[in-house]
Amino acid sequence: MKQFRARNTWRYCIQNNIREIVRDLKGLDTDKTYHSDPSAFMKILYKRVKAPEALKEHSDMLHDYVLSFMDNNNKINYAAMGMDL
Numbered sequence: 001m002k003q004f005r006a007r008n009t010w011r012y013c014i015q016n017n018i019r020e021i022v023r024d025l026k027g028l029d030t031d032k033t034y035h036s037d038p039s040a041f042m043k044i045l046y047k048r049v050k051a052p053e054a055l056k057e058h059s060d061m062l063h064d065y066v067l068s069f070m071d072n073n074n075k076i077n078y079a080a081m082g083m084d085l
Helices: 002-016 018-028 038-048 059-067 078-084
Strands: none
Touching: 002 018, 002 059, 018 038, 018 078, 038 059
């Protein structure tokens, strides 16, 4: 139950900062594929998402959630992630 709560809290934090995150991602996505390198994606998330200290203990939940949107080319489909939020 605690893990489920942490994952939903991460999703809520991303939702609150989605405009800034998407703006940064679109700046990196010059081909307009709506895909991003996982390391660049995580850097943007950590830069933009203001997570409470207690939630930072569960950063593995954030990684699992983000990696669930990885495609066959090892890129994060951030358009699909936005639809999920």
